[in-house]
Amino acid sequence: MFKFIVRRFLQTIPVVIGVTLLVFSLMHFIPGDPAQIMAGETAPPEQVERMRERLGLNDPVYVQYGRYVTNLLQGDMGQSIRSSRNVLDEIRPRFWITVKLALYSTILSVFIGLIAGVFSAVRRYGLADTTIMIIALFGLSMPNFWLGLMLIQFFSIELSLLPPSGWGTWQQTILPVITLGTAGAAIIARVTRASMLEVINQDYVRTARAKGLSERVVIYKHALKNAMIPVITVVGLELGVLLSGTVLTETVFSINGMGRLVIHAISSRDFPVVQGVVLIFALMFVLVNFLVDVSYRYFNKRVDYN
């Protein structure tokens, strides 16, 4: 298992290099001259030239990339154009807010999704199954910003139960997490149900029953562990979707996380910040994929990435 983890971890290195290459190229794909854009549309040519010199845009591309990576390794992501602060300092306080939001939402969707999916599968075609699947279909079909607005309308405005915005107290956590987690819960419920239905008729499930195990152990230990592989794939993918979903959710609930930071950065053409946030999101995605693969291995010992 340890060897497997090390090997799988080494495999993330080329991916990370690719990610930095792509993020680095962002600057160069922007239409027009980045120096001009950064200096401002009306800046005189000398100022643009100074900006170009400052950004090192006169050097060959590979030198620029080398410098970018060297700086990255030293934790330097450049300076925000808007606030002149270090990009990393801009991101740092917001990073954990977004990570918490994404993590809580994932936990919520996995918890609800698994329970609902198993319940549905065990009572296939029953009333409970049909009801759960219809609810899941709704959950899946609702855009999350709309769900967020509806939740604010109902719980904050009509009932005055929960705050409509901000982040920090547990009351402020509930609505954003539901908003972000609902679609995931719905997808996980559907995948779990399908996967369980397949597993539930396998010979080894019958063996487990023949051994004298209780139905609870048969379902939750013997069947569910086998049904987990497709579910984990979806959880991993969902976490990616969720990270991007934070952008909308943070905007709807005025949460000062990375999502909102990047929206502001884009609208004010603060490219170093955009680059920084995109890089962080990409690295988080790489990390999630790594964790998903490691847990595959936990659930199915036949998995071997060579």
Added chain:
Amino acid sequence: MEQPKPFLEIRNLTTVFDTDAGQVKAVNDLSLVVPEGKALGVVGESGSGKSVMSMSILRLVREPGRIAAGEILMGGEDILKLSEKALRRIRGNRISMIFQEPMTSLNPVFTVGEQIAEAYQVHQGMRKSKALERSVDMLRQVGIPSPEKRARQYPFELSGGMRQRVMIAMALACNPSLLIADEPTTALDVTIQAQILDLIKSLQTELNMSVIMITHNLGVVAETCDYVAVMYCGKVVEYADVETLFREPKHPYTLGLFNSLPRHDEDRDELIAIQGAVPNPTNLPTGCTFAPRCPDARPLCEQEAPALLDQDDNTQVRCWKFTEKWQETVENT
């Protein structure tokens, strides 16, 4: 032949499957005695209801199948009337089962040691570490080399024969009084088949277990069993001790089975098959279910179903040929 002492008695068992095409009686009013400490072979073609019968004993039949009627008596207690909890205490403990497909009958995500240990944990309340030790002993007993290492492996790391040994170890963990082996060697190659059969046979004598050996292979019966029940269309058509059955098969279906065996002492180009096919299970004939395929069938056979009747040599046959009524029809024609 002396009458065997029964360990388990199946009385008028009917197990049905509700399908879109109608109700299928996979096991149809079947009665059978499983003798104590002996091996009973259950033979029959695919679809004769052998497996469903054996699964009914542990109530493992799943939707759309269900046990519609009958009694399964063990020590005066009807298994079919037990609560789920009481039933679980029997499963894997007093009655164990091994299945046809060793490749898929073990759970791929647990080590074989863990899977055997579960039996000890659930039935003897053993702690996991102790149970794992015991499972290593069990693996050794079923002839698995370096059992300590094997116990930590997953089923996919083991060959088919190895896995079937693991299944046997799991089934025998709690010293069951009855082992049901549902075609335990069908999926294995011939040399391994013999090893597994020898293993079951020797463990049966050693532990003085009753065994139900489900098979379609008469050779397996001859090698491992003391008694035989021949099944056709969900019913027992002949019940005898092995010697009598092989020396003097009575039911035309049993005869057909013997005739269809390949033989070394005869120069035959083609194997003899029983004429026709198993009747449509949703629409069984009114009389004897074997009548449409039977070379000896008379009008009587198609009108009325025969009962399973005791014969002088302590065997039982379900055939009009062995009744007085048959004599009358012969005299009449």
